[in-house]
Amino acid sequence: MKLYYAETLSPRKACAMAGYLGLPIEYVFVDLRKGEQTRPDYLAINPNGKVPCLVDGDKSIWESDAVICRLAQRAESGLWPQNAQQQIEIMRWFSWNNQHLYRHAGSLYFEYLIKPWVGLGAPEPAKVAEAQGFFRKHAAVLNQHLKGRKWLLGHDMSVADFSVGVTLPYAKSAAMPLDEFPEVQRWHDQLNAIEAWRNPFPVREERAAANA
Known part of the structure; x- marks a missing residue:
């Protein structure tokens, strides 16, 4: 592969x-x-x-x-369950994330990380405020869902957790108000305990040379 x-x-x-x-x-x-x-x-x-x-x-x-x-x-x-109902739940969270949390957290990621990376200037305050507002709205839904659940589908981790959580490692650097949502923070802390989650990208020669 x-x-x-x-x-x-x-x-x-x-x-x-x-x-x-x-x-x-x-x-x-x-x-x-x-x-x-x-x-x-x-x-x-x-x-x-x-x-x-x-x-x-x-x-x-x-x-x-x-x-x-x-x-x-x-x-x-x-992580990809055989149970059909769980597969439907995964599809639901994929769709929800792409339309809601990822969409607006991704806007903050773009404003704070991508724009400087490609030389497009500083974050635009109006766009940041709008994205933060939507982040709060959708993170509140996720926060409520996670009460009493270890992972999105319950006791077991799934591909849905990897998908929905992907913006959260950048919460601090992209001004996402993650700390306002304790269940989401707790859930992401569990993901962050996984080495592959914290350091997902393979080491490239260029990066290794730059860090030498």
């Missing part, structure tokens, strides 16, 4: 899942600043020009939630 990634939000969940499961994977870094995601050879495997993308034999799987489900399936892991 080959996992094409960049060190950004959506690939983070795929890399964390692959690392957690210990699957034999060849990681291929896609340099977004050089536009490598728009090269014809990459578009041939993901016509959207996005990361991550998993090439598994003759199958090319794009969209990060599909990628993490495939990885869990390949590892025969309970």
Whole structure:
């Protein structure tokens, strides 16, 4: 298997899942600043020009939630449960996250981390305030759901936890008011106890040289 990634939000969940499961994977870094995601050879495997993308034999799987489900399936892991009702619950949380929490937490991630990275200037206060307002609204829903539950589906961790939690490692640096939601904080602390969650990206030669 080959996992094409960049060190950004959506690939983070795929890399964390692959690392957690210990699957034999060849990681291929896609340099977004050089536009490598728009090269014809990459578009041939993901016509959207996005990361991550998993090439598994003759199958090319794009969209990060599909990628993490495939990885869990390949590892025969309970993170992708066999129970149909639990699978529906996972789909519900994937959809909810993409439309709500990830959407607005991702806006804060863009304002505080991506804009400086690509030279687009400082965060815009109006956009930050709007995104924080929506973050609070949706984090409150998640906070209520997690009361009495260890993980999103109950006692057992699943791919839904890896998906819904992916923005939260950046809460402090992207001004997400996570500390206002103790159940969400507690839940993310559990994820943060996992080494592959804290350090999901493989060490590249360029990064190793820069840190030497």
